[in-house]
Amino acid sequence: MPRLVMLASARGESCAKPRPQEWEHFTRRDWAALAAGTPPALTQAEYAALCGLSEPVSFAEVTETLTPLACLINLEVAAARRLAADKAAFLGRPAERRPFIVAIAGSVAVGKSTLARTLRFLLARWPDHPLVDLVTTDGFLHPNRVLEQRGLMHRKGFPESYDLRRMARFLADAKSGLEVQAPVYSHLAYDIVPGERQAVRRPDILIFEGLNVLQTTAASVVASDFFDFSIYVDARTADIEAWYLERFLLLQRTAFRDPASYFHRYRDLPRGQAEAMARDIWRRINLVNLRRNVVPTRERARLVLSKRSDHAVGEVLLRRH
Ligand SMILES: Nc1ncnc2c1ncn2[C@@H]1O[C@H](COP(=O)(O)OP(=O)(O)O)[C@@H](O)[C@H]1O
Numbered sequence: 001m002p003r004l005v006m007l008a009s010a011r012g013e014s015c016a017k018p019r020p021q022e023w024e025h026f027t028r029r030d031w032a033a034l035a036a037g038t039p040p041a042l043t044q045a046e047y048a049a050l051c052g053l054s055e056p057v058s059f060a061e062v063t064e065t066l067t068p069l070a071c072l073i074n075l076e077v078a079a080a081r082r083l084a085a086d087k088a089a090f091l092g093r094p095a096e097r098r099p100f101i102v103a104i105a106g107s108v109a110v111g112k113s114t115l116a117r118t119l120r121f122l123l124a125r126w127p128d129h130p131l132v133d134l135v136t137t138d139g140f141l142h143p144n145r146v147l148e149q150r151g152l153m154h155r156k157g158f159p160e161s162y163d164l165r166r167m168a169r170f171l172a173d174a175k176s177g178l179e180v181q182a183p184v185y186s187h188l189a190y191d192i193v194p195g196e197r198q199a200v201r202r203p204d205i206l207i208f209e210g211l212n213v214l215q216t217t218a219a220s221v222v223a224s225d226f227f228d229f230s231i232y233v234d235a236r237t238a239d240i241e242a243w244y245l246e247r248f249l250l251l252q253r254t255a256f257r258d259p260a261s262y263f264h265r266y267r268d269l270p271r272g273q274a275e276a277m278a279r280d281i282w283r284r285i286n287l288v289n290l291r292r293n294v295v296p297t298r299e300r301a302r303l304v305l306s307k308r309s310d311h312a313v314g315e316v317l318l319r320r321h
């Protein structure tokens, strides 16, 4: 059985089988070897600075998986700039610099935000693209008020829970080189923060992260039309569920204690009941969404990072074209 087909079925997800001739497969070791001798190597002091931002990513993961990934993106940025300069010269216009947009897709709790923040840190170390911004798609969710009106409170994260036109317009404007503002979502309040905006001022690279980034709709323009590179973070469904439960239980001990938390009323729930509640949310909402709307987008990514149960990336799949 070809390697990629095995990978897809091992994860037990329903999606069209990837065609092996379209994807190049790297073991962790093959992938890590790509970073050898490629500047700028991460120092222990820089890693300490990253951990100071309370990222859980190990030094091995940063150097063996994420550094080669950052190197590859750096090459893509350079190539995109060269092409833009050549085209501008051909058309007799001054070259304009537009943000290079990297999308990160995958399930709730698979590790997208962690990857996005770490990658931002790594990419910003390159002198040719120091300005790296990060925007998450949860800011484009409809506010709870609208979700309640439409009976969608149990569909948060599903395509219909987002203002997709606004999201596509944001990306179109950002890609055009305009200064833009993204709405902001608070996981603590479990809602959009009224009036709050995140300014995005023509960065060199914009990382755009969210479970829905690779989804298509009937609209004439979709988010992925603006992506220069895209990553799908993949893992076994049982592992993602375990990470979701762990994160929920950790939040119960920390963020839920804050009276401003949407889940404050559950702060003293005994562990067994809290776990049952998290499992119920996972199975009723996030798992259904994963199977129905997220996994089918995996094939649209340029690169798939396949995580093991310990969060380390075990395999990398790279589209050949
Ligand atoms: N590389 C990693 N090493 C260890 N823990 C991780 C790693 N990536 C994510 N996690 C943990 O997994 C959980 C989900 O990660 P997160 O980035 O919040 O997921 P998402 O943004 O996809 O919902 C969090 O508790 C996070 O700390």
Ligand SMILES: CC(C)(COP(=O)(O)O)[C@@H](O)C(=O)NCCC(=O)O
Pocket: 107, 108, 109, 112, 137, 138, 156, 157, 158, 209, 210, 211, 212, 281, 285, 286
């Ligand atoms: C707001 C979200 C859809 C964002 O997901 P993300 O893009 O961060 O993975 C998700 O965190 C969520 O709230 N899902 C609904 C069910 C739940 O409370 O987990």
